[in-house]
Amino acid sequence: MRVLTLAGSPHYPSRSTALLSRAGQWLENQGIEVLPWHINNLPHEDLFTARFDSPALATFTSQLASADGLIIATPIYKASFTGVLKTLLDLLGERALEHKVVLPLATAGSLAHMLAVDYSLKPVLCALKAQEILHSVFAEDSQISIDAHSTLFSSALEKRLLTALENFTEALSRHHHPNTLMRQTA
Numbered sequence: 001m002r003v004l005t006l007a008g009s010p011h012y013p014s015r016s017t018a019l020l021s022r023a024g025q026w027l028e029n030q031g032i033e034v035l036p037w038h039i040n041n042l043p044h045e046d047l048f049t050a051r052f053d054s055p056a057l058a059t060f061t062s063q064l065a066s067a068d069g070l071i072i073a074t075p076i077y078k079a080s081f082t083g084v085l086k087t088l089l090d091l092l093g094e095r096a097l098e099h100k101v102v103l104p105l106a107t108a109g110s111l112a113h114m115l116a117v118d119y120s121l122k123p124v125l126c127a128l129k130a131q132e133i134l135h136s137v138f139a140e141d142s143q144i145s146i147d148a149h150s151t152l153f154s155s156a157l158e159k160r161l162l163t164a165l166e167n168f169t170e171a172l173s174r175h176h177h178p179n180t181l182m183r184q185t186a
């Protein structure tokens, strides 16, 4: 199985990217191939000018097409996901997430915006025809301490992330079998 991870924070170091990296490490320990992407891997000019023929975008979309699942991480900016992440999602084909299981991760300064993923990001993932969108993992900044050298997660957050990843891999297994059979018979 293969999972693409997409970090949507423009900043470094980044709490949401650290959470995503932790998720990626866990998946790799389970024997799942991880294709790590960061929004900064795509040229900003391609994103801001909506360059649909961008070579970097072509690489991204072909890797996304080859993946069984997507984990997408974003900080909450102005009660929504980041604008720079939207510039990439806008460039994807309308069925880009068909047959894929998606797990959103979000970090924010305040618990007040814990539903932001549900009302802002999930509708976009639905529009891209995601097969199954799992409950997101939301973390307040106080649950992640980070500097250039190390990252520490609160134990409550570690637990929520682990539960979400177990649900994610279960969902991947459920959706993976038909594809495997289709590939074998093709």
Ligand SMILES: Cc1cc2nc3c(=O)[nH]c(=O)nc-3n(C[C@H](O)[C@H](O)[C@H](O)COP(=O)(O)O)c2cc1C
Residues within 6 Å of the ligand: 009, 010, 011, 013, 014, 015, 016, 017, 074, 075, 076, 077, 078, 079, 080, 107, 108, 109, 110, 111, 112, 113, 140, 141
């Ligand atoms: C431009 C900007 C807008 C933000 N807007 C919100 C917000 O509306 N609600 C909130 O709870 N936190 C908000 N924050 C705080 C970030 O969501 C929070 O610090 C997040 O963990 C940063 O993630 P990152 O380290 O991955 O970039 C904002 C931060 C920035 C820089």
